[in-house]
Amino acid sequence: MSKILIDISAKEIWKKEEISLVRKVLLFCYESLSLKDTFELSVRLTDDKEIMILNKTYRNKNSPTNVLSFCSQKNKYDKLGFQTLGDLVISRDTAIKELSGTKKTFEQHISHLTVHGFLHLLGYIHEDENRAKKMEDLETKILKKMNIPDPYLGIN
DSSP states (O other), X not given: OOOEEEEEEEOTTSOHHHHHHHHHHHHHHHHHTTOOSOEEEEEEEEOHHHHHHHHHHHHOOOSXXXXXXXXXXXXXXXXXXXXXXXXXXXXXXXXXXXXXXXXXXXXXXXXXXXXXXXXXXXXXXXSSHHXXXXXXXXXXXXXXXXXXXXTTTTOO
């Protein structure tokens, strides 16, 4: 039987229902993609201050960002036999700022960021137009199954 183990830590600015939402979205992604491997991932739900430090340290960008994905080495397994996917970090502050001027809800946007970050952990990237289209299409497909509108509509 396939499984996913999700370890979430969160700063106090994150509400219980928001933490629960992230877990539910990750479980939904795993099931929706019909993944066969057993995976483990860590999630850090944080603020702009903490994610900015990580963004500067690991990407040499001195600014906050909405989501960071740190992929683990392929075929790295923990003591329980789970393949370690990596770490996902989401900033609540940036997510809220990005909602300004949109009709998206916080829950829709956090769901999108979670799906986006999870796909990065699985190896999806958006470094060129073809790969970006493939990743965006998969994100949109997963979000649609959760009754969340296409986050890329109207973006060119």
